[in-house]
Amino acid sequence: MKVKAVIFDFxxxxxxxxxxxxxxxxxxLTGKRQAVIEKLVLENQLFRRYETGQFTDIEFREIVRQTVGFPLSDHEVDxxxxxxxxxxPQERIDFLIELRKKYPIYLLSNTNNIHIEASNSYLKKTFGYRHLDELFDQLFLSYEIGxxxxDAEIYHYVLETINLKPHEVLFLDDNPHNIQSASALGMQTILVEPPTCxxxxxxxIF
Known part of the structure; x- marks a missing residue:
């Protein structure tokens, strides 16, 4: 497998x-059944709406309160x-550090600011890294780029930004739909199926 860069999901x-x-x-927290909460969250597309930057953290917390019908505090929501x-796992951090010596590596994730802040806090506490961007050449976070x-447009955006053609990159993701859309554009792909690391x-490969 010949590649010029590697793109990872988070x-x-x-x-x-x-x-x-x-x-x-x-x-x-609310006393409601888990199935009810899941249905409310998915029906209101909270993940997609928040993770494409459609509202701020403050707005998101209020929308969560409205969605679940309970007066949760900001801390409880977060x-x-x-x-x-x-x-x-430590082995993944070690792997990224070594791989980055050979190839530029990027992070492409459907995510949101609350999760990224929590992840950065975890990284600092556990590994001494202050921010995810210390591990990657560039981060492509859905809530920042909208x-x-x-959707094909996000892959086109990444490829144009890093100035590479689809077949020149390897993309690893755990979602079959994301892998299928990336493969359709000509990207080399690997479907990650936990618990396989x-x-x-x-x-x-490397």
Missing amino acids: GNVIINIDIPRTFQAFAS RAWNSLLLDI MWKP ITEYCKT
Whole structure:
């Protein structure tokens, strides 16, 4: 596999996540069933709307309160929202550091400011890195650029920004829809299926 750059998704590729934990956390706070919370969050497209920059953190917290129908504090909203974030194994950090010596590496994630702030706090506490951008050549975060995977425009934007053609990059993501859309553009792709780590997928490539 010949590539000039590697692009990584964030959730379940770099950081382990468990989305149902967020639904469970809101259910515990509100006294409502987890299935009800999940239905409300998905029907109101909270992830996509917040993660494409359609509202600020303050607006998001208020929309969450309206969606779940409960007067949660800002701290409670953030804590529940961040409960899906788990850990980043040391071996992944080590892998990124070594890979970056050979190739430019990028992060392309559907994410939001509250999750990124929490992730940066975790990185600093656990590994001594103040911000994700210390690990990558550039971050492409959906809420900052107003685009969303698997829409083709986000891949075109990244490729134009890093000045590479689709076949010149390798993209790793845990979402089959994101992989399919990237592959359709001609990008080399790897579907990451937890609990298999990216180091396992990449050890025979680099």
